[in-house]
Amino acid sequence: MAQALAYTDKTTGSPAAVAAVPMRRLASRPVRSNGERPVPVDGTAEAALQQIACLQQVARETTLLEDGDAAEHVYKVSRGTLRMVKLLPDGRRCITRFLQPGDHVGLSEGETYPFAIEAVTDATVVRYPRRRFQALLQSDPRLMQAFFSIMGADLSATQERLLLLSRKSATERLASFLLGMADRTESDAAEDNLVELPMSRADVADYLGLTIETVSRLFSKLRAQRVIILRKAQQIVLLRRDLLEEMSEMELA
Amino acid sequence: MAQALAYTDKTTGSPAAVAAVPMRRLASRPVRSNGERPVPVDGTAEAALQQIACLQQVARETTLLEDGDAAEHVYKVSRGTLRMVKLLPDGRRCITRFLQPGDHVGLSEGETYPFAIEAVTDATVVRYPRRRFQALLQSDPRLMQAFFSIMGADLSATQERLLLLSRKSATERLASFLLGMADRTESDAAEDNLVELPMSRADVADYLGLTIETVSRLFSKLRAQRVIILRKAQQIVLLRRDLLEEMSEMELA
DNA sequence: CGTAACATTGAGGCACTTCAATGCGGGTGG
DNA sequence: CCACCCGCATTGAAGTGCCTCAATGTTACG
Numbered sequence: 001m002a003q004a005l006a007y008t009d010k011t012t013g014s015p016a017a018v019a020a021v022p023m024r025r026l027a028s029r030p031v032r033s034n035g036e037r038p039v040p041v042d043g044t045a046e047a048a049l050q051q052i053a054c055l056q057q058v059a060r061e062t063t064l065l066e067d068g069d070a071a072e073h074v075y076k077v078s079r080g081t082l083r084m085v086k087l088l089p090d091g092r093r094c095i096t097r098f099l100q101p102g103d104h105v106g107l108s109e110g111e112t113y114p115f116a117i118e119a120v121t122d123a124t125v126v127r128y129p130r131r132r133f134q135a136l137l138q139s140d141p142r143l144m145q146a147f148f149s150i151m152g153a154d155l156s157a158t159q160e161r162l163l164l165l166s167r168k169s170a171t172e173r174l175a176s177f178l179l180g181m182a183d184r185t186e187s188d189a190a191e192d193n194l195v196e197l198p199m200s201r202a203d204v205a206d207y208l209g210l211t212i213e214t215v216s217r218l219f220s221k222l223r224a225q226r227v228i229i230l231r232k233a234q235q236i237v238l239l240r241r242d243l244l245e246e247m248s249e250m251e252l253a
Numbered sequence: 254m255a256q257a258l259a260y261t262d263k264t265t266g267s268p269a270a271v272a273a274v275p276m277r278r279l280a281s282r283p284v285r286s287n288g289e290r291p292v293p294v295d296g297t298a299e300a301a302l303q304q305i306a307c308l309q310q311v312a313r314e315t316t317l318l319e320d321g322d323a324a325e326h327v328y329k330v331s332r333g334t335l336r337m338v339k340l341l342p343d344g345r346r347c348i349t350r351f352l353q354p355g356d357h358v359g360l361s362e363g364e365t366y367p368f369a370i371e372a373v374t375d376a377t378v379v380r381y382p383r384r385r386f387q388a389l390l391q392s393d394p395r396l397m398q399a400f401f402s403i404m405g406a407d408l409s410a411t412q413e414r415l416l417l418l419s420r421k422s423a424t425e426r427l428a429s430f431l432l433g434m435a436d437r438t439e440s441d442a443a444e445d446n447l448v449e450l451p452m453s454r455a456d457v458a459d460y461l462g463l464t465i466e467t468v469s470r471l472f473s474k475l476r477a478q479r480v481i482i483l484r485k486a487q488q489i490v491l492l493r494r495d496l497l498e499e500m501s502e503m504e505l506a
Numbered sequence: 507c508g509t510a511a512c513a514t515t516g517a518g519g520c521a522c523t524t525c526a527a528t529g530c531g532g533g534t535g536g
Numbered sequence: 537c538c539a540c541c542c543g544c545a546t547t548g549a550a551g552t553g554c555c556t557c558a559a560t561g562t563t564a565c566g
Contacts, residue, residue: 144394155408159367211524213546
């Protein structure tokens with residue numbers, strides 16, 4: 001029980017897992033560095049999960065896994081930001097989602113991952129062997145239920161993005177994005193309205209289905225309208241959250 | 254076991270469920286017409302599911318459930334086509350997905366549905382009380398696993414649509430759509446290349462993030478290029494599937 | 507056969523893209 | 537410590553793909 005089953009915590013306070021894989025440039029395949037462990041006997045599901053967990057560092061702008069890789073692991077982000085990327089043959093890019101601490105990936109896939117995962121910032125992930133992970137889920141309905149809910153939330157969020165990409169204007173998209181980032185930003189400093197964007201304009205553009213130039217122009221426009229302050233390109237102060245909400249066409253329908 | 258756990262079959266051969274709700278114009282809330290039933294004792298999960306199932310008819314262009322409704326049921330489509338709809342306050346519409354026989358909806362939601370479900374054609378759905386349904390999943394890991402996989406497939410399909418909506422051109426979208434519909438069309442007649450679209454141009458447009466006029470123009474363009482034949486507005490013969498695949502920019506990446 | 511809903515086609519406009527140049531910030535080496 | 541440089545961001549000008557508005561054609565149905 002404890003803190004509602006370890007998978008929602010944003011800080012990996014006590015990483016019982018070991019064998020942190022050293023950071024590698026362009027590291028792709030996680031190394032299976034921990035051998036077979038005895039099945040836990042203490043009984044709690046969380047402990048069992050930790051038994052099969054393994055910490056892995058992912059350096060900024062390196063690849064955690066590539067599109068088409070065998071889906072051999074489930075990951076949970078514990079630090080940093082990563083991006084889920086899909087490509088068209090000619091190079092057009094779509095960032096399906098950004099992954100932040102507490103987020104999971106690899107729960108739902110079949111034989112191979114249909115996307116790449118790349119680190120936006122230096123990041124740490126908790127890695128679980130997929131087979132073992134699923135076996136644990138099978139053995140504990142509570143755990144299964146918890147991840148069922150996580151996947152449900154992911155699905156809903158993705159559907160919300162369909163609406164954004166299919167029907168919202170560029171301005172609405174950026175407003176939605178900023179509000180979303182603000183929500184996901186824990187209020188660390190007293191300054192509640194400072195949003196630190198870990199990603200580049202290119203990433204924002206590929207996340208919103210726009211071009212770099214359009215995103216940049218929109219930031220400038222919002223600044224001119226006194227809706228935001230661009231402290232630096234990646235440090236945004238939201239002056240008028242109310243206006244952003246109007247602009248985002250939040251679904252009141 | 255039988256046929257891999259009833260949830261993938263496209264034809265509801267033996268609807269053990271009863272109490273078909275009479276068709277209603279603009280019927281929205283499903284009526285709880287069957288009282289509490291005793292928990293099944295025969296043991297198999299499929300039978301248990303059937304015990305809590307209830308058939309419901311949904312007339313063409315009526316609403317099965319509305320955005321914001323309490324998420325009290327899980328549904329499986331057994332006949333017909335439905336659409337999952339999200340709206341912006343000003344009326345802009347997004348069709349998140351089309352639901353066809355075998356598809357499920359309501360698995361993943363929280364308290365309320367964040368979308369509406371409307372019937373494109375006359376349809377029949379199997380309805381399960383959500384609480385009971387989840388209890389069954391909890392009690393049977395095999396069943397849980399099966400629906401876990403279903404949700405995973407839904408999620409992957411939705412992510413694929415993100416790519417389509419964010420980065421594909423109008424032509425690529427329509428080509429992808431036609432191929433997708435062709436795949437989902439069971440080869441009933443010998444004519445393998447006839448695709449019967451159950452939905453209007455407006456539905457196609459809202460599914461692809463385009464306007465009716467653009468969709469119509471694209472159909473005409475494909476006809477002019479001898480890629481398809483428009484037997485009727487909703488009966489499309491695919492003459493050159495190879496060209497459609499080229500046009501769709503199928504992810505070979 | 508008339509009508510209403512849907513689909514098609516055309517003309518013009520605009521939001522976003524593309525192409526191109528300039529600005530800026532952070533790191534490195536002299 | 538400063539100059540240089542490289543990558544990213546910004547800004548401008550021109551182009552275009554899709555949308556909007558409008559009219560006509562087609563189908564289904566009474």
